[in-house]
Amino acid sequence: MNFPVWDVGFGLPLLIALVTIPHVMVAHFAIGGGLFLAIYGARARSTNDPAMLSFVRSHSRFFMLLTLVFGALTGVGIWFTIGLVSPAATSALIHTFVWFWATEWVMFFVEIAAAIVYYYGWDRLDATTHQRVIWLYFGAAWGSLAVINGIITFMLTSGTWVTDHNIWPAFFNVTYFPSLIFRTLLCLVMAGIFAILTAAFQNDDSLRSRINRIAILWTIPSIGLLVPTGYWYFSALPQSTKLIVSGGWTALKSAQHNLFTSAIGLSILVVLTMLTKNRNLNRVLSGFIILIGLNLFGSFEWYREAARKPYVISNYMYSNGMLVNDTTSIKEAGLFSSMLWKHSDQTMKGEDLFRAACQSCHSLSGYNGIAKMVAERGWTEEQLGQLVQRTGYFRGAMPPFVGTVEEANLIATYIATKANSLNATPESLTPKRIWDNNCGLCHTLDGSRPLRATLSGLSVADLQETILTVDQLSDAIPKFFGSDVDADKLASYLEAQISKREEGVSK
Template sequence: MDLIGLYPTWFEPGLGSGWVVGLIATAHVLFSHTAVGAAIFFAGLAVYANRTGKLEYLEFIRRYGLFLLVFSYVLGSITGPGIWYSTTVASPRGISALIHSFVWKWATEWVFFVIEVVGVYMLTYLATRLDAKTYLRIAVIFGLTSYTTMLVIVGILSFMMWPGQERWFTEGGYLNGFYGPNTFAQLGMRTAFMFTMTAVVGGIVAARFDDAAFKKAVLARLAWLGLASTAAGAAMLQWYLGTLPESAEVVMANRLPEHFAPTLLAVLGGVAAYFVVTLVRPRWLTPALASVATLAILVFGLWPEEVARESIRKPYVAGQYVYSNQIIGRDVPGMGIASEIPTIEAHGLLKTHVFTPEPLRTVTPENRLEVGRFLALTTCSNCHSLSDSGMRPLARYFGGSTDVPAIAEYLQAALATGATIYMPRVPLKDDEALALASYIASLAGPAPAVRTAQQTTRTER
């Protein structure tokens, strides 16, 4: 009998592993996108400063660059490895899928990131020590290398939603998996919103200038950049939504809260209003107010967007073949990958999972709840909390029911057949479904004793 190479499950009982990853990733998006947007903004501003002789803008670049060294490059260099660590333990097969498909792309991104880090140091510390021509070259190289890192990462993120070309499944090849309609739509959307973040965060630096006239001039440039990028981002968002697979549209219609779209529009309107205020009344802007605006974008803008993006690619975590619970749910001949669903269907999950504890490979009345908890950890906990708090508490999906047979019937009807599009297909055996149902029922309250058919027959005799 074949075993499937599932890893042990990382279980975070409070928030859930998905939210831990999401919190780290959302903060990293703010840091990284601001850095990339600022790099291109610096290049354009350096060109303008040298052509017009307004070299005071180089001082703004220097101060903003110094701020970014901590805000984006120190904090980003903490949250970046944090994403790698948390996703590796939460979704080892998802990360493996990305590495096997794009290892050289990632290596390229790291090379450009090194150039980017060197560039920001040079722009910050050599602003007044280099001739204008050399400084301008450094600014342009810094901007281009920063944007290249964005291009690489967006292609990989798009693959996580939907491989670029359908022939990737049969032929493989990183170009087939990397480039698709979703790639460029997402790149356009992120490009627009990264300038929005750059403009908001730049207000923290610009508000500290004592020269009122110069402060007004810098804030005007940031405000116009922010207004234009926010409007462009809203348009690009519509393009992005039009490139999503049908499964994502179903999930959006059924799983995202009704207030999601109005809230997103309200956030975009609030951001635009903030830029209008800084444009019309620049003296009102203080570092504290700009910091609050940055935090508001993080909490009300980036966090809901990242949660929604993670939700709409369900039930997959990568490439529409690795389920969120790490089971391979689809054949990918181009990569030599075979679905594990037939193996589970034939032998059950308990007998095929490498790390099933030996006493739990066979379900008995004595170990049923323990087996159910193991199955919940393995198949459910990547997306559902097993407590009352955290990420999508599992018990709430059954309305607090303690009817074990009814829950088991649903599990076998929905999960075994894949009828629920946003849930992984896991064809549990009868005793496995009963064990998982018993555990789910125990989360809502004391569950009634469950009799098997054999026990019922013996009692009647």
């Protein structure tokens, strides 16, 4: 909270995604592609295969431009963006992993230098030296993945670091190895995909089909192995994260779905490319393959980031830059007095409070746009105030709200003003909508803060009574936002849902 905020209308998370995803995809290609060049360059030389060698050479040019120019530029773009979007987290990571970053940058330097020597060495170096350079390149590139992987997975599963500050277990945390293997497989997939793309621009038909056949070997088994590795990765995540995925946040489910469909789509397209001999069709297919590849990376990276919510560094720092350890003291002082950056007139404004507490994840009307969500729900300003105080109890994705009631109400007014101007007509209140607007924000029947066991066996009348007095159970729970009729509809709905499932179980 001690850094200035950067206001990007369409939403900071979306900005991060736009900068990161293409970079990450190219960065994985930089590793897999290096291995591809090393293996097929050596093979072409030992079998005296000039066609293949010339392909490797043309691929190496494309490779250089893409990884060194595009990769390096977008890499700087990532530092620039995360430094502005999450300054506190960026600083924490730099300070925690100083020597790891230093190692990473040395690796990167070696990687760049080797790539340049390799590219300009085709006619200048003897074959053995030239091959050694590309192996050196690959070693450094994979090594830099192995380093950065420790830092990225630390953000997801920081383990006991929060209490003992022990750096090695923090680096080799529980998701380190599953993630490293997962990403290595992605590198192999990328190498295959880019081979298909460069092959599509080769005029020699027989060479093109050879490359397309080779690409299959790189992509299909790797995509197949992504499934068990992904499962291993997922299993290593903490229980709280799994709950966000399984019960909490529907968008995560669709990311998971997206990941699977793009993996399948990619496999099909790769096989199709191998089967077609037509060059133009090959080009079109390779274009689609790149797009689906981007989608695969996008959903994986998005999923990983989302699974980390409400933290940016698990159990240590929330996405809005607030340290977990500071929540109590900020709560005592109030959000406003803990903020360094506000309008110069120093009056408490909903806008500033929103920026400090919510804007790292929500825009007003762009990505994860809060005004739109609120307009669709049809909440009044007062109801919204009740909810803002309790956003920390919502299913998993948000940090605790550390402000006062007054501060919550100011944020609510700020959002509501924006929401009213959107003028969305709330959908009619079906029982499911009543559930979603009230209890469903924080509960599922099974899974996340489950209610089934507590509510099962209650009659509709008892349920209605519980609903109407629900705020008396705990300060965490807001008043029910509906009429008696709504409560009755919800009660019947719940009764039906609970007994339906129990019949299912007893059968």
